[in-house]
Amino acid sequence: MEAPQYVAARVQSALAEDDRTHELGVRVDVRGDQLFLRGQVGCEERRELIADVAGEAAPGLVVHNEISVVDVREPGGEERL
Amino acid sequence: MSQLRIAAVGDVHLGEDLRGRYRSRLSGIEEKADVLLLAGDLTRHGTLEEGKVVAEEFRDLPVPVVAVLGNHDHHSDKPAEIAAMLKDEGISVLHDDSVVLDVKGVRLGVVGGKGFGGGFAGKCASEFGEPEIKAFVNHTKRIADRWRVALKELQADRRVVLSHYSPVNDTLAGEPLEIYPFLGSYLLAEAVDSEGADLILHGHAHMGTEKGLTPGGIRVRNVALPVLGRAYGVYCLGEHGEDPDHC
Ligand SMILES: [Fe+2]
Ligand SMILES: [Fe+2]
Numbered sequence: 001m002e003a004p005q006y007v008a009a010r011v012q013s014a015l016a017e018d019d020r021t022h023e024l025g026v027r028v029d030v031r032g033d034q035l036f037l038r039g040q041v042g043c044e045e046r047r048e049l050i051a052d053v054a055g056e057a058a059p060g061l062v063v064h065n066e067i068s069v070v071d072v073r074e075p076g077g078e079e080r081l
Numbered sequence: 082m083s084q085l086r087i088a089a090v091g092d093v094h095l096g097e098d099l100r101g102r103y104r105s106r107l108s109g110i111e112e113k114a115d116v117l118l119l120a121g122d123l124t125r126h127g128t129l130e131e132g133k134v135v136a137e138e139f140r141d142l143p144v145p146v147v148a149v150l151g152n153h154d155h156h157s158d159k160p161a162e163i164a165a166m167l168k169d170e171g172i173s174v175l176h177d178d179s180v181v182l183d184v185k186g187v188r189l190g191v192v193g194g195k196g197f198g199g200g201f202a203g204k205c206a207s208e209f210g211e212p213e214i215k216a217f218v219n220h221t222k223r224i225a226d227r228w229r230v231a232l233k234e235l236q237a238d239r240r241v242v243l244s245h246y247s248p249v250n251d252t253l254a255g256e257p258l259e260i261y262p263f264l265g266s267y268l269l270a271e272a273v274d275s276e277g278a279d280l281i282l283h284g285h286a287h288m289g290t291e292k293g294l295t296p297g298g299i300r301v302r303n304v305a306l307p308v309l310g311r312a313y314g315v316y317c318l319g320e321h322g323e324d325p326d327h328c
Contacts, residue, residue, distance in 0.1 A: 072103065075314070
């Protein structure tokens with residue numbers, strides 16, 4: 001069986017290099033047959049594409065998409081320097 | 082001298098799927114800030130289509146806009162074309178040079194560019210060995226040298242450096258240590274410390290921390306959108322006690 005570290009590395013590269021994602025800031029962890037994705041993206045569509053690309057790079061693993069959609073709040077108070 | 086309110090954000094990573102969403106957060110910016118600085122990674126894939134979305138999202142704002150590009154904006158090998166699209170909409174784009182804006186009678190000088198990696202003092206790559214490593218380190222060195230010259234020649238009342246990559250490791254806290262050399266370089270901070278500035282802004286480290294300091298004591302702010310969690314940060318430059326009602 002392939003070591004989980006190599007599977008995680010392959011998924012991470014796929015997320016960075018696949019035209020559908022180009023996401024560099026996703027944390028990928030493999031535990032047994034479970035694949036965990038963590039990080040933040042701009043919208044729901046991108047969140048789902050990440051799970052698609054990850055699933056294709058690691059067929060047979062159960063993908064847990066724990067990526068959250070970054071919530072752009074109203075600008076807050078300024079900082080005085 | 083009036084105080085200046087600098088709004089800044091990086092890593093908006095816009096694309097067709099986010100069109101209009103960021104723009105809606107910019108209404109009323111003129112009440113909160115005097116200028117908007119964009120710290121790179123404006124797109125996700127660096128395509129001309131995404132560049133167009135960025136240009137349309139940030140055009141015709143009531144405050145001047147100054148941008149640098151990021152690594153994502155270089156991915157499709159079209160950085161010059163994207164910069165030209167932004168310039169056509171009145172957005173200044175820095176490429177290791179400077180711009181001076183007159184803001185409320187204050188000359189605000191902004192120096193910067195994309196920056197690059199290499200790591201931080203004592204834990205960094207050096208110009209030794211294979212040509213690939215030398216080219217990597219040399220790219221950062223040349224950028225730092227250009228910033229040094231631009232800062233030396235800058236005639237302005239307030240000096241802000243705008244980068245994509247980080248000049249310090251303080252603002253990377255939260256990122257895996259192993260990737261620090263790909264997130265920034267101390268050579269950038271060294272150049273700015275040698276010539277002086279009031280503030281350094283950068284993006285790129287999405288999982289980093291907002292606030293840091295150069296070895297020379299210049300304030301550094303990581304304004305990557307996921308770090309800020311709000312549409313932009315606002316940093317007020319001015320002497321303490323001076324014009325206290327303004328900021
Ligand atoms: Fe980014
Ligand atoms: Fe970046």
